[in-house]
Amino acid sequence: MTNTIAAVSTPRGKGGIAVIRISGEGTDRVLDRIFVPFGKKSLSERGERVAVYGKIISPADGAVLDCGIATRYKSPASYTGEDMAELSCHGGVFVTRAVLAAALEAGARLAEAGEFTRRAFLNGKLTLTEAEAVGELLDADTEERLRLAASAVGGRLSDEISDMTDRLTKVMSALYAAIDYPEEDVGDEGEREIGSVMREVKARAERLLSTYRRGKAVTDGVKCVICGRPNAGKSSLYNAICGENEAIVTDVAGTTRDVLKTRVSFGGVTLELCDTAGLRDTSDTVESIGVERAEREIGSAELLICVFDSSSPLTDGDRRLISDSAAARIAVVNKSDLDCRLTSEDESLIGEKFDKIIRVSCETGDGIDELAAAVGELYDSGKVELGEDAVIWSVRHEASLRRAVGLLEAAIVALDAGEPIDAICTLCEGAAAELGETDGRGVSEEIVSGIFSRFCVGK
Ligand code: GDP
16 A cells, blocks of 8 residues: 555547656655756645646656656545645657656556555545446446436435434444443333434435436446337437437338447437347348347347337238337337328237337437437436436445345334344444445455456556
8 A cells, every 4th residue: 555656647649738647655756756846946845736847857867758747745635645746748658658657767666457546445535436436437428427427426425325324323322322221211202213213214225226227227328229120210210319320221121231339328318229130031141140130139138119110000020029028118109200000909019018109200300309208217317316316326336225225124123023122233233334335334355456447547
């Protein structure tokens, strides 16, 4: 922990500026060997958190590598909680590498992936959920994901968890007091109060758990496959959802032969959207490979959007789509701008097997907003306000919160049944430990390493 690390924190490649970060006890020593401020005052005389202009030099021979800005931070008031410095130089690939090499030569060692943020976590500057949120922020590829991550980086989720833990700690101190002083009865009033706090914490944990579906759908994305027979309008729908002309649309059946994929924000969730070849029996070798791939994608989808062409009666190809599947399913009845040729039997067949039916015209855009709302509803978009509500998104949060709810439930039952106080106390302690685990207290080294190894070097 005490060694001094350095890394380039800006992306690899040519840019206006690059930032080299240094952190650890020896930061000032490293900086003194590679940075010479312009003017009379030394770096330490300029104080911390001040941008100082100067020369960046090689510690070996004093050769000037670049001119740049050094900013020093003193422990604990820094990102990592240690002494830290940020050195901005010109963003050329070679110069950046030379400045980093100078820092390493002056005594720092190269930081591992995520090591700055890991140190911040170990020094109590960030909770584990906040650190995970930093990872999400860096990976954010949609507005919703950014909003979720930014609010968690700002402590929204951690604050909720620590508030719940505080409430539970109060209950536990009352219970400990009752154990230590058995002659002073907790009394009915006291028990009611303890029970009501336990119920409140359990309800809050359950509310947080209920955000998982949306949180996961925003961060990981939902694997969504558009399927249907050739010419139903799959590629047109893919384009309408992406808002771009990515898929080729023609009236020649069988043009989409491969699987097209993109990540897109739709209905408040992130779709891993897939356009597939139309399902039909074909003697064309390339098309039949496409059909095979389409069937594979459909098999692994979490959400299927099955497109039907309402301007012609159902075909065998359509009926193949109406079979059961584990995925959530939305039927899009397309070409609503044309006369409807589906029979009422066709419509009721579709109605039986799908979670939702949306009439759409990819030609005019009618129904696309309704489709977005239907997708959003499947993933609780209306119920969870990203940026406002505390939201969980990782399977780790979900698992520990679920265990916390189970233990609280057992504690409430035990209290209501008048079981011994130490048994109730043990259950509450377990629940508090699970809440702590959600927030990163008491998690194993393995979990911590797993989380930070996903970061890039320099973060
Ligand atoms: P795919 O084979 O299922 O991908 O279908 P395409 O998206 O390539 O569309 C097949 C044909 O139907 C094209 O000529 C489209 O212009 C047309 N089409 C798609 N959606 C609509 C719609 O809503 N209304 C009308 N009138 N034509 C559509």
